[in-house]
Amino acid sequence: MTAEETHIPLPKSALAPAHRDGNVLRWLAAYTASLVGDGVYFVALGWAAQKSGDPTEVGLVMAAGALPRALLMLAGGVLADRFDPRRVILGSDAARCLLILTVAAGVALTSPTLWILVALALVFGVVDAMFVPAVGALPPRITTPDQLARITGMRSLAMRVSQIAAPPLGGTAMGLGGPAATFAVAGLLFALSLPLLAAVRIRPSVTSETEHREPPGAGTRSAREELLDGLRYIRRHPLIGPLTVASAVFELGLTSTLNVGMVLLNAERGWGPSGYGWIIGGFGAGAAAAATLLAVVGWLPRAGLTVSVTLLIGCVGAAAIALVPMLWAAVGLAVLIGLNAGVLGSLNHSLIQTAADPAYLGRVTSVVMLTMVGIAPLSYPLAGAAIGAWGAAPVFVGCSAFAALGVAVALSSGAVRGAELPRR
Numbered sequence: 001m002t003a004e005e006t007h008i009p010l011p012k013s014a015l016a017p018a019h020r021d022g023n024v025l026r027w028l029a030a031y032t033a034s035l036v037g038d039g040v041y042f043v044a045l046g047w048a049a050q051k052s053g054d055p056t057e058v059g060l061v062m063a064a065g066a067l068p069r070a071l072l073m074l075a076g077g078v079l080a081d082r083f084d085p086r087r088v089i090l091g092s093d094a095a096r097c098l099l100i101l102t103v104a105a106g107v108a109l110t111s112p113t114l115w116i117l118v119a120l121a122l123v124f125g126v127v128d129a130m131f132v133p134a135v136g137a138l139p140p141r142i143t144t145p146d147q148l149a150r151i152t153g154m155r156s157l158a159m160r161v162s163q164i165a166a167p168p169l170g171g172t173a174m175g176l177g178g179p180a181a182t183f184a185v186a187g188l189l190f191a192l193s194l195p196l197l198a199a200v201r202i203r204p205s206v207t208s209e210t211e212h213r214e215p216p217g218a219g220t221r222s223a224r225e226e227l228l229d230g231l232r233y234i235r236r237h238p239l240i241g242p243l244t245v246a247s248a249v250f251e252l253g254l255t256s257t258l259n260v261g262m263v264l265l266n267a268e269r270g271w272g273p274s275g276y277g278w279i280i281g282g283f284g285a286g287a288a289a290a291a292t293l294l295a296v297v298g299w300l301p302r303a304g305l306t307v308s309v310t311l312l313i314g315c316v317g318a319a320a321i322a323l324v325p326m327l328w329a330a331v332g333l334a335v336l337i338g339l340n341a342g343v344l345g346s347l348n349h350s351l352i353q354t355a356a357d358p359a360y361l362g363r364v365t366s367v368v369m370l371t372m373v374g375i376a377p378l379s380y381p382l383a384g385a386a387i388g389a390w391g392a393a394p395v396f397v398g399c400s401a402f403a404a405l406g407v408a409v410a411l412s413s414g415a416v417r418g419a420e421l422p423r424r
Helices: 022-052 055-064 066-082 084-107 112-135 145-198 223-236 240-270 272-297 303-321 327-355 359-391 394-411
Strands: none
Touching: 022 055, 022 084, 022 112, 022 145, 022 223, 055 066, 055 112, 066 084, 066 112, 066 223, 066 327, 084 112, 084 145, 084 303, 084 327, 112 240, 112 359, 145 272, 145 327, 223 240, 223 359, 240 272, 240 303, 272 327, 272 359, 303 394, 327 359
16 A cells, blocks of 8 residues: 555545645645744844843853754654644644743843743743644645645745744844844744644544554553654655655755855855845745745656755755855855755655655654754854865865765665656
């Protein structure tokens, strides 16, 4: 039995394309509101920390949430598989809403101390570790497999919208009412997502008997046993295993290069803040265009081979952007890299979600997201130190060569090269 055959048919209204399905659009609106709330929260946290600490302490506050998120992400995947992922998302957003509004009230009455902000970041990171895997496990439960590429494109577009909308919204709230008002805006955005999520219809998870058969007494298995079971499932799966490894190597090689390294490359070239803005804007525009295209088209042929090719293009583009001497050429490459990243991310997530047994979706998502938001950022200090010692170009090229190992993993897998997305 295939992954496609394990899905219960949705109501007739859900047979519409995802971008015209009211159920999917409610989920998208809730997800966008939550993402914008995230962005506004980080604005509030950063400015509140800046008012009560020195630059080192600001960095401590901003990084505090990353530790529990990385440590507990896999546990969040187990939770998403044990329970209805929508309930996990609702609980997470409700917890974030209450937490942030409580902090907003406290900040309005007194100046925030450093330890309060660190505690806030730590608790927020814990809740985020529950939220992220559940969000990733939900799309296959609200649409049919042939619409997953569309949903992934819509999700990527929502992320780009939040990146554009959150900083000015947070900045405006900060200017008008300080940290208290900014925290309050973030809390209200989380509150806005709750009724939208509650209105989303989902299907029960159905497990393929040939892919996952619960052993006797499985209902009493510990979270550790379920986690290990999920990791074994990923390792043994002919498509999900290679895709996960390829993506992890790619992210580890290029995330720090394109985030930390781009700032240092811009300073090295002397292009100034405006040049950096053009480069980042070009990347964002390219990624948004790719996400919009996939949200409308919904399907591309030879999806697995396309993922392998986009991995290769990403490696070449990241190396090339450090070698061009002109700003306009760097901006053009940033647009190309963004387009490529949008296609890569959407197809990769769609293939994994389509192939995954529904009973493992939360754990699969948690492993994939851990490589992106947990492990990859650990290379930031290393990338900065390396660029300081050897310059941007050698480090960009070296990291791109390392990321190319992910291309080799993908191309060496026949399951990846031959993978296709379902088509209606």
